Amino acid sequence: MNIVNDQIVNLENEIFAKIDEVLELMCRHQAERLKFCKDNGMPKNVFSKQASLQMARFNEIKSALKIEYFSRFHNEMHFEDPGTxxxxxxxxxxxxxxFRRAENLEAFGENYL
Known part of the structure; x- marks a missing residue:
């Protein structure tokens, strides 16, 4: 059985593009929060260091966050399947x-943290 379906693959590509957009928006949100702190007295050297660190961290985590969100959604949609x-x-x-939810919460850290 061929389990590759072009329509599903295209939807997955669209989902990941939209998640990219959301993550970029979230990154801009953090940058604005940091700028607000600078405008309200944060020392320039602290601001520069934090801005650089936040951007480096964003670049480090964005791919993992996309996959995690997609995977988490799948798990929640198939919530009765024992493998989720x-x-x-x-x-x-x-x-x-x-009880099952409690078991899943214990396994959650192994899967996502």
């Missing part, structure tokens, strides 16, 4: 009990 790590409570399941 869903942690958001659901009112739509009889099988996704508080």
């Amino acid at each position: 790590c869903a942690v958001i409570p659901s009112k739509y399941s009889e099988n996704f009990t508080n």
